[in-house]
Amino acid sequence: MITLIINGLKVTVPEGTTILEAARRLDVEIPTLCHHEGLSPQGSCRLCMVEIEQRGRRRLVASCMFPVAEGLVVETETETVAGARRFVLGLLRDRCPRSEEIAALAARYGAKPFGRLPLGERDLCIHCDRCVRACEEEATGCIAFSFRGWARRVEGPFGEAPADCIGCGACAQVCPTGFIAVEEEGGMRKIWGKSFELLRCSACGKPFATREELVFQGLDEGDLLCDRCRKREFAASFTRGVR
Amino acid sequence: MDRDALGAILEVYDREERFLLPILQDIQERFRHLPREALTETARYLAVPESRVFAVATFYKAFSFTPKGRKPIKVCMGTACHLRGASTLLEELERELDLSVGKTTSDGQFSLETVNCLGACALAPVFTVEDRVYGKAEGRLAEILERERKS
Ligand code: FES
Numbered sequence: 001m002i003t004l005i006i007n008g009l010k011v012t013v014p015e016g017t018t019i020l021e022a023a024r025r026l027d028v029e030i031p032t033l034c035h036h037e038g039l040s041p042q043g044s045c046r047l048c049m050v051e052i053e054q055r056g057r058r059r060l061v062a063s064c065m066f067p068v069a070e071g072l073v074v075e076t077e078t079e080t081v082a083g084a085r086r087f088v089l090g091l092l093r094d095r096c097p098r099s100e101e102i103a104a105l106a107a108r109y110g111a112k113p114f115g116r117l118p119l120g121e122r123d124l125c126i127h128c129d130r131c132v133r134a135c136e137e138e139a140t141g142c143i144a145f146s147f148r149g150w151a152r153r154v155e156g157p158f159g160e161a162p163a164d165c166i167g168c169g170a171c172a173q174v175c176p177t178g179f180i181a182v183e184e185e186g187g188m189r190k191i192w193g194k195s196f197e198l199l200r201c202s203a204c205g206k207p208f209a210t211r212e213e214l215v216f217q218g219l220d221e222g223d224l225l226c227d228r229c230r231k232r233e234f235a236a237s238f239t240r241g242v243r
Numbered sequence: 244m245d246r247d248a249l250g251a252i253l254e255v256y257d258r259e260e261r262f263l264l265p266i267l268q269d270i271q272e273r274f275r276h277l278p279r280e281a282l283t284e285t286a287r288y289l290a291v292p293e294s295r296v297f298a299v300a301t302f303y304k305a306f307s308f309t310p311k312g313r314k315p316i317k318v319c320m321g322t323a324c325h326l327r328g329a330s331t332l333l334e335e336l337e338r339e340l341d342l343s344v345g346k347t348t349s350d351g352q353f354s355l356e357t358v359n360c361l362g363a364c365a366l367a368p369v370f371t372v373e374d375r376v377y378g379k380a381e382g383r384l385a386e387i388l389e390r391e392r393k394s
């Protein structure tokens with residue numbers, strides 16, 4: 001176990017924990033964008049910067065990537081930290097002027113757009129890579145970032161509807177800005193230019209998953225339970241006979 | 244696409260993701276571009292998602308999706324060459340070849356592209372044809388290209 005100090009508070013966590021995880025244990029809030037609990041860390045948005053002191057040196061590190069160390073002193077709200085966050089959010093305001101999520105974060109940290117980036121078509125994508133990691137780690141890895149620089153964009157191979165997409169929508173679920181469009185209507189789900197038929201939960205009747213998803217997870221069409229009903233069943237299996 | 248040629252490229256490598264880049268380089272060299280079929284086949288061979296192969300293929304400028312000429316011409320736009328009139332050199336080459344940057348001549352012989360520093364700054368402005376380096380070649384362009392056309 002490793003003991004460190006965050007904003008003057010002592011916390012003891014297992015080795016390999018990140019500063020961000022340790023801070024959350026103390027209910028110290030650190031804003032994040034590219035980080036997602038269910039996905040491997042990426043450290044690309046630089047919003048979660050915090051100041052650390054180690055061997056007498058102070059510096060900024062990305063808390064979502066930085067592993068805790070014995071005796072580490074962390075400050076999450078210094079002027080340097082606020083400056084770093086304002087800078088990142090200012091750039092993101094330029095990149096995604098239409099994103100409400102970014103606008104809200106920017107307002108909270110008093111960040112203004114720099115207005116120096118070339119204008120042009122701006123979408124909601126902040127290039128955090130969450131969708132790509134979700135697809136890679138939870139599904140088929142059918143989308144990725146192609147091209148580079150200004151042209152860099154997330155898409156299926158050859159810029160087409162991804163053949164391997166199973167319509168699970170994990171990418172859209174983890175997208176922090178709502179860039180990835182998913183439409184559900186009349187028992188169909190539309191995503192990445194493809195249409196999927198939704199199967200119904202056998203308990204509550206709600207359309208909830210695609211056939212391709214079930215096949216991918218190796219599940220049977222026999223016991224089709226949506227997340228909520230599955231949890232309910234699971235809980236019931238514990239209380240059964242006790243009540 | 245010559246499937247045997249592709250097979251010969253692939254079989255040299257173990258089926259490990261780290262060989263993706265060298266495989267793509269070999270394909271580019273053999274076919275002078277990355278044919279779509281070859282990318283799909285590479286993804287299958289390495290058991291890597293096609294999206295990843297496409298991502299890598301579009302990231303590097305050294306790869307192209309349309310065939311480059313048998314003799315690719317690279318004009319340096321690096322700092323030293325820029326100062327010594329690289330843009331004039333490029334314009335002259337475009338005129339001599341009747342070709343714009345990024346394109347290939349209809350006979351498939353030459354293609355024209357720009358790069359940033361060829362590492363021969365003392366010869367600025369520099370361009371290369373295949374791997375032959377031509378420096379300070381103002382006024383000799385027509386002659387150089389004539390020789391290249393015939394060899
Ligand atoms: S959340 Fe840490 S760098 Fe994005």
Ligand code: FES
Nearest residue numbers: 319321324361363
């Ligand atoms: S700048 Fe052209 S060779 Fe270096």
